[in-house]
Amino acid sequence: MVANRDQMYIITNRYFQAETHVSFPFVVNISCLFSAFGMIKITLSTVVLRRLMHTKLPVSVHHKVKRPKVYLDNDACDRNLDISKIRNIGLVAHIDAGKTTTTERMLYMSGNISEPGLVDAGTTTTDYMVQERERGITIASAIVSIYWAFYRLNLIDTPGHVDFTLEVERSLRVVDGALVILDGSEGVEAQTLTVWHQAEKFQIPSMVYINKLDKSNANLQFCLDSIRKLMKVEPLLINTPVFDLSGHLTGVTDLVRMMHYYWPEENGLRYDEKACCLEELNSFELKHRENLLSKLADLDDHFAEILLSDKEPSLNSADVERSLRQATIRRRVIPVLCGSSFRNRGIQPLLNAICQYLPSPLDCIPAVLQFYNGRLCCLAFKIVHDHYLGPLTYIRLYGGSLSKNSKVFNINRNCIESVTKIFIPHGDVMHEAEFASQGQIVVLPGLKSTIIGDTIVDSHHTAEHAKKLFEAQNVDSLERRDNQHPILAGIDVPEPVFYCTVEPSAVSEQNKLDLALTKLAREDPSIRTRIDSDSQQTILEAMGELHVEIIKDRLKRDYGLDVFLGPLQVNYRETVTVPMTCAKRIHDFVGSTDRSVAVELKVEPAPGAGPLKKVRWSHEQGKKALEDCYPQFILNSVIDGCFNACSHGPLLNSLVVDVDIVVQKLEVDRGVPVAAIAACTSQCLLEAMAGANSILLEPVSELKISIPANFGHDVLRDLNHRRAKVLDLNLDVENDVKCIHAKVPLQELQGYATCLRTLTSGMGQFHMIGVAYEPMTRDQSDIVLRRLTGMDL
Structure with missing residues (x-):
């Protein structure tokens, strides 16, 4: 009987959970009946059945039985x-x-x-x-x-x-x-x-x-x-x-x-x-049973009425499950x-x-789906590169369905992509499917332009129709982009906090290294590369020491590149501490014609704002707004100039954060090239930031350190040398463990794992909690500037 029941599970793996004892002929009859109505497709393998007939199974199995691995038709x-x-x-x-x-x-x-x-x-x-x-x-x-x-x-x-x-x-x-x-x-x-x-x-x-x-x-x-x-x-x-x-x-x-x-x-x-029953529960269980019912009654009036009308022993568990589900989803x-x-x-x-x-x-239906009327709308959230299939893009379908051998439209890239195959992922194994429907997570090979965070729909016509609905309703709560299409909210990519130089073992492999780094950065947007303007070396930016180690290892294993990495450095940030207004005018001579552009900007501190996201325009009482006086391409040039200046601060050419920028005046002669407008804006903003008492910000991480209590003094002394700020100190007397909660600059944490093991004879452990940027003291800023540029602040 048990063997037949196990066969039943394998034959109808996803529709029968083997919860009842049923004879094998009965299962076959039911399966054939289902197949006749086209509800499921079942393939009986003679080899599998023969193996099952000789499999020794437990005599008494009430719920789950260990089964051999069998693959069924996912599509069915x-x-x-x-x-x-x-x-x-x-x-x-x-x-x-x-x-x-x-x-x-x-x-x-x-x-x-x-x-x-x-x-x-x-x-x-x-x-x-x-x-x-x-x-x-x-x-x-x-x-x-x-x-x-x-x-x-x-x-x-x-x-x-x-x-x-x-x-x-x-x-x-x-x-x-x-x-x-x-x-x-x-x-x-x-x-x-x-x-x-x-x-x-x-x-x-x-x-x-x-x-x-x-x-x-x-x-x-x-x-x-x-x-x-x-x-x-x-x-x-x-x-x-x-x-x-x-x-x-x-x-x-x-x-x-x-x-x-x-x-x-x-x-x-x-x-x-x-x-x-209640009488069989111990005091701990009884306490939490009462707490469960009381909490649900507080949140659900309907359940409270049921609880008041029914005594506890007769309370229907389905009512508890329904109320708990609603409270969890909310x-x-x-x-x-x-x-x-x-x-x-x-x-x-x-x-x-x-x-x-x-x-x-x-x-959990996103608000943006209201503009797509049940048609395809999905988000690309992960990309990996396969040596045979090329880029594999993981997408989540929020609306509509998708079939293989079809065309889709990428709203963010404004391009058409071809869907040749659809895979259902299972770890590193891919199961091919004919189609995918709402709510599923699938993998699409061969999407050439799509990157992480892009919204994909079935056609350009669908995107334009959604755009019209979106603009007509003017839904401010939805995320908007420059093209004004309603898109799914993208993915916030954290800024890298470490960087180092990366060089191939031979000059002839430089192009191969560039291609490999491009693929890795497409898979993981927290990896960034750039070329140093002075040394012309490739700079690799990443999230931490382990991250860099994994990148180096992948370059060797996946791409056959044995690279050399320079010393690991932290990414500093810059910001301003006082407001500053600056005006700038530049001239562009074409023959005897003098054309000029003039910009006046105000920059001021905006703690917690992060990297620059938008530029504000001055609105003086009784005057026409600046953004209404010029065409969009001129306004975009001003914005580009601001973003360019903020990507290369006045101290270390580092990213400028936590600033608010207001364009107060703008004068542009007819015929001035957009490059001149952007250059004037950038120079003006750099001069304003240089005069706004700019300071350096350094990445700081929180540490949770657990060590045997007798090593506490040595570890605390070492933390003091690393400019740590101890936030909390606890002693677990029962386990003789000291727990230290501290903030430490990332620059001081390089090699800390090895140091902690040495100090505690291998018995200490620590965990990092995120990264935040905090202002440096003037003395520390001078040390960093002298080390990196040879100049003082």
């Missing part, structure tokens, strides 16, 4: 899949919280792989890059698709290291929900908080999974407190861990459905469930689940919760 399944059954979920966590291990167990429990991969062994599905398997960390986001209880889950495993923040950013941009994974012994850690803030920026409904509760020092209450304190949200525990007398995690209690789940076997495929609560992924405990309830409580694409 996807055509009948309801969009409301799709879940696009981003998995985010601090490094080593168990995110990739959790993904592997999800693949294993759903039957996508026959054995779960191990991070330490380098056998995981999502960490497929050589660099990832060697280091045991996630570097690039990876997408896998699984089917669970009639739902399709597109899981995006994201990096946990601060150097790869862009990977997290662009992954969160295209998901509908997020799963935040915590280490049960650490709670909310540094990078957890960073990625949580990124998820908050996109208003993503989320849930938390507390992993590694099998560890001896795991503390569930500490995790809940850290969520409340650091993430600034109220955690809503919806299942609790169950331990045996030896302290081993054996199951969880579902506080929504009032069920106990137990895993009697190590592989976790089989689990038993048992209904429970981001009013954060459901919290428990488990141990490595021990195969809690994975099935976690998958069920993702399906039940996190939103579908229909719950």
